Amino acid sequence: MRGWQVRAPDPDVVRSLHRTSMAVPRPGPGELLLAVDACGVCRTDLHIASGELPVHRRAVVPGHEIVGHVVELGEGATGFRAGDRAGVAWLRETCGECRFCRRGAENLCPRSRYTGWDADGGYADFATVRADFAYPLPDGYSDAELAPLLCAGIIGYRALRRAELPPGGRLGIYGFGASAHLTAQVAVAEGARVHVLTRSPRAQKLALDLGAASAGGAADGPPEPLDAAVLFAPVGDLVPVALRALDRGGTLSVAGIYLSDIPSLNYERELFQERTVRSVTANTRADGRELLAFAAVHRLTVAVVPYPMARAGEALADLAADRVDGAAVLLP
Numbered sequence: 510m511r512g513w514q515v516r517a518p519d520p521d522v523v524r525s526l527h528r529t530s531m532a533v534p535r536p537g538p539g540e541l542l543l544a545v546d547a548c549g550v551c552r553t554d555l556h557i558a559s560g561e562l563p564v565h566r567r568a569v570v571p572g573h574e575i576v577g578h579v580v581e582l583g584e585g586a587t588g589f590r591a592g593d594r595a596g597v598a599w600l601r602e603t604c605g606e607c608r609f610c611r612r613g614a615e616n617l618c619p620r621s622r623y624t625g626w627d628a629d630g631g632y633a634d635f636a637t638v639r640a641d642f643a644y645p646l647p648d649g650y651s652d653a654e655l656a657p658l659l660c661a662g663i664i665g666y667r668a669l670r671r672a673e674l675p676p677g678g679r680l681g682i683y684g685f686g687a688s689a690h691l692t693a694q695v696a697v698a699e700g701a702r703v704h705v706l707t708r709s710p711r712a713q714k715l716a717l718d719l720g721a722a723s724a725g726g727a728a729d730g731p732p733e734p735l736d737a738a739v740l741f742a743p744v745g746d747l748v749p750v751a752l753r754a755l756d757r758g759g760t761l762s763v764a765g766i767y768l769s770d771i772p773s774l775n776y777e778r779e780l781f782q783e784r785t786v787r788s789v790t791a792n793t794r795a796d797g798r799e800l801l802a803f804a805a806v807h808r809l810t811v812a813v814v815p816y817p818m819a820r821a822g823e824a825l826a827d828l829a830a831d832r833v834d835g836a837a838v839l840l841p
């Protein structure tokens with residue numbers, strides 16, 4: 510099969526990616542072998558290709574928003590049959606027995622492994638996944654539309670839950686890419702008033718089209734105090750900006766796996782009155798199932814920017830340069 514590998518991480522991501530011939534992986538016990546029908550391009554892939562995240566597996570195949578169909582079941586794999594559509598997400602496996610796994614916080618498992626970082630992902634013709642970490646997918650969406658739900662959608666969903674937005678509350682969203690445009694729709698569908706803060710005029714227009722109450726630049730601030738905010742842009746300088754926009758008791762949740770340094774905070778202006786800032790670390794399978802169940806009931810609009818699989822490097826470069834409005838998806 511053909512697949513892309515990160516040979517030597519490089520800030521110039523196009524140079525770090527190589528397309529090559531490789532053996533089709535074999536499904537181990539409990540695993541599925543999928544033929545890849547679509548694979549989303551996530552900002553985390555960029556951090557892996559650029560070296561902002563350390564190398565976990567040499568020459569890894571990136572990609573952790575995989576939609577495929579089952580072509581083979583490993584010994585003892587259950588829950589899927591040949592031909593079924595299945596999704597693969599970032600969280601590849603957890604130990605199942607540590608204190609975090611046992612208390613329903615498997616996203617914090619110290620022995621967790623990740624698709625497209627610790628193990629080969631979906632920038633290839635085939636990929637494997639543990640059957641108990643694969644997701645059945647809702648009807649009514651194309652493969653390309655489903656792919657971004659598997660990381661952008663799930664992580665955004667967890668970030669929204671971590672922001673503890675009260676019913677009918679006022680939500681700020683900082684940055685408006687693949688994850689934010691899905692999260693905004695979940696919040697709007699749940700009755701929130703959503704204010705989007707982003708530089709790009711095209712992203713501002715998309716936000717308004719998807720039901721945001723307002724869209725403007727982060728420096729201008731939202732038109733009203735916020736009960737909660739989610740920071741999607743990987744920009745630590747926005748943390749104090751977003752905290753100052755919160756009303757008393759508000760929560761800022763930081764969605765990314767990578768964030769540039771946060772400047773020093775002023776306690777009175779940015780934290781006092783019980784404002785809270787919290788991180789989001791991966792997701793649990795329960796988060797994934799909840800988001801996909803939500804998407805089955807509320808038809809989300811997924812702004813897909815398709816690229817042929819053979820042009821994965823270009824897709825990553827476009828994402829790095831903020832030239833993608835919505836979610837880039839690789840198609841075979």
Ligand SMILES: [Zn+2]
Nearest residue numbers: 604607610618
């Ligand atoms: Zn564990």
Ligand SMILES: [Zn+2]
Nearest residue numbers: 551553660661
């Ligand atoms: Zn991702």
